[in-house]
Amino acid sequence: MPTTTIETDVILIGCGVMSATLGVMLKELDPKLKIHIIERLDEVAGESSDGWNNAGTGHAALCELNYTPENADGSIDISKALQVDEEFELSKQFWAWLARQGRIDPARFIHSVPHMSFVEGKDNQDFLRKRHAAMNDHPLFHGMEFTTDREQIGAWAPLLMKERTDNGVYAATRSLLGTDVNFGGLTRMLFADLDTLPDTDIHLGHEVRDIDRMDNGRWRVEVKDLKSGDKTAYQARFVFIGAGGGALPLLEKSNIPEAAGYGGFPVSGQWLRCLNADIIRQHHAKVYGKAKSGSPPMSVPHLDSRTIGTEQALLFGPFAGFSTKFLKHGSWLDLPSSLEWDNIMPMVQAGWKNMDLTKYLIEQVRLTPEERLDELKEFMPTAQLKDWELAVAGQRVQVIKKDPEEGGVLEFGTELVAAADGSLAALLGASPGASTAVSIMLKLVLKCFPERATEWHETLKRMVPSFGRKLAEDAALIKEVRTKSHMALGLLVPV
Ligand SMILES: Cc1cc2nc3c(=O)[nH]c(=O)nc-3n(C[C@H](O)[C@H](O)[C@H](O)COP(=O)(O)OP(=O)(O)OC[C@H]3O[C@@H](n4cnc5c(N)ncnc54)[C@H](O)[C@@H]3O)c2cc1C
Structure with missing residues (x-):
């Protein structure tokens, strides 16, 4: 039994980028809030948010082909890309607001890096041409370049074309608006900032x-000090479960009806990490290819320039x-322990319907170093095993959701699950x-604190100037906010 009880307004579970962002927002919206943040590791950003555990792509749909599917009539659907790009613009505005106040140092976490898509074969070339035509017309993506010229591709990213002796047909797009983000560096700065705030x-x-x-109606959160074994009970008005992969088991413990039927499917990741400084220097782009048949969208292969701390790096992967x-x-028991009577069926159904994913994962697990190298060679024909090492990336837990018509559905996005009264939310x-x-x-702030939305509106606009307006529908607004964000963050300023 806990020996101490602490009353507070807010509990944030987990010290990843999500809790960090919410913590900074809430303290700005209501500086009097008492916030306790609980993290099981001895460091912040030690799971998915750490720089080496994710790809650090500022996802803006500039290069990720899975956000622009081809319709049955051959046209390209860019609606998801518009949404993803607009969402990233909101992040840049928020970070720029913090950077202008000197609360975070952009040079320590975000850098301009061209985002490229690179495909092989006639069909893929046609797809990329149509995608470019559909996107380049839109002010959010304006300035994206397209080429089928091998020399041009080689000029943009020399390693892609060096010693490529085949007669293959290739195509690429490039956007100079792309970024590499060290989310670990950002998260650490956000927590350092939070640490200076009262309460x-x-x-x-x-x-x-x-x-x-x-x-x-309040929440009682039981916390164990992993060194001393002491237990504390926190009593809070609002709880955010920002525990990354650990969010599902905690959400299940809350017993809110909105959590019923959710399950999780873990997919681990690995990179090939380049050890040769000379090769790293030759590449300055994030180059995304096309997903292999049956593979999940987050497994799209990419050859990725990174800046982590003062280190320049080059990653290829991920391998699932x-x-x-x-x-x-975590623990090997995480998946079996997450099974409950209301999510077993959706999980079995989702597994049954995603046999191609299961097959893909089995194949990936069985890859030999030489087979991984072969995949890298599709991007970089000169790659040699001696220049690369295998590194373990972060763990993802894909959402399995109960669906009234389809039974269990495997989702690849993020899902905000909140109690009806807004007193608890999990990501x-x-x-x-x-x-x-x-x-x-x-979204969480509006969903969980609706009674304060009017009072907080002006502060939200100060943090994120385009808040409440649709960027994708306003070319002048895009130019204005993007220019200001990029200037504050030291990124290439769009012309
Ligand atoms: C391989 C890979 C590549 C990715 N690439 C990209 C990318 O290119 N771009 C991008 O935008 N995103 C990418 N992501 C996704 C991104 O990393 C995550 O969405 C993000 O880091 C999640 O942040 P979080 O705060 O929710 O979780 P995390 O950073 O995982 O933090 C959760 C924290 O909660 C703690 N915790 C868990 N359980 C408990 C508990 N019971 N008590 C206390 N603490 C607990 C954990 O220790 C952890 O520190 C990638 C992810 C992976 C795995």
């Missing part, structure tokens, strides 16, 4: 063990894997992930 306590090495609704852990530092899923932290947390 904000960060408890590292503390794990949330239970969440219960009390008779008065299967693990029953929900967190990189499930992984993609587009950290890039959309600001837009997700804005």
Whole structure:
């Protein structure tokens, strides 16, 4: 039994980019709020948000082909791309607002890096041409370049074309608006900022063990100090479960009816990480290809320039894997323990309907180093095994949802699940992930604190100037906010 009880306004579970973003927002909206933040690891950003655990792509749909599917009539649907791009613009505005006040240093987490798509074959070339035509017309994507010229592709990204001796047909697009983001660096700066604010306590090495609704409607959150073994009970008005892969089990403990039927399917990731500084120097782009048949969207291969701390890096992957852990530092029992009577059927049905995914994962797990190298060679023909090492990436937990018509459905996006009275919310899923932290947390604020929406409106607009307006429908607004954000963040300013 807990020996101490602490009354607070807000509990944020997990020290990843999501809790960091929400914490900073809430303290700006109501500086008097008492916030306790609980993290099981001894460090912040030690799971998916760490720079080496994710790809650091500022997902803006500039290069990721899965956001622009081809319709049955051959036209390209760019609606998802518009949404993803707009969401990233919100993140940049929020970070720019913090950077202007000196609360975060943009040079330590965000850099301009061209985003490229690269495909092989006539059909893919046609697809990319149509995609470029559909996107370049739109002010959100204006300035995107397209080429089928091998020399031009080689000029944009030399490693793609060096010693490519085949007669293959290739195509590429490039946008100079792309970014590489060290979400770990950002998260650490956000928590350092939060740590300076009054009534904000960060408890590292503390794990949330239970969440219960009390008779008065508040939440009782039981926390264990992993070093001393001491237990504390926090009583809070609002709880955010920002526990990444660990969010599903905690959501299940809350017993809110809105959580019924959710399940999780873990997909682990690995990269090939370049060890040769000379090769790293030759590549300055994030180059995304096309997903292989049956592979999930987050497994689209990419050759990726990174800046992590002061280090320049080059990653290729991700290669998927299967693990029953929900967190990189989790337990093998995570998946079996998450099974409950109301999510077993949706999980079995989702598994049955996604046999191609299962087959893909089995194939990925069985890949030999040489087979991984072959995949890399599709991007970089000169690649040699000696220049690359295999590194373990973060763990993702894909959402499985109960669907009245289809039974269980496997989702690849993120899902905000909130109690009807807004007193508790959890974030499930992984993609587009950290890039959309600001837009997700804005949604959460409106959903969970509707009674304060009018009072908070002006502050929200100060943090995110386009808040409440639709960027995709306003070319002048796009230019204005993007120019200001890019200037504040030290990014290439769009012409
Ligand atoms: C391989 C890979 C590639 C990715 N690439 C990209 C990309 O290119 N661009 C992009 O935008 N996003 C990407 N993502 C997604 C992105 O990393 C995540 O969406 C984001 O980091 C999630 O942040 P979070 O705060 O929700 O979770 P996390 O960063 O995982 O943080 C959750 C925290 O909660 C803690 N926790 C868990 N359970 C408990 C508990 N019971 N008590 C206390 N603490 C607990 C964990 O220790 C952890 O520190 C990628 C993810 C992966 C795995």
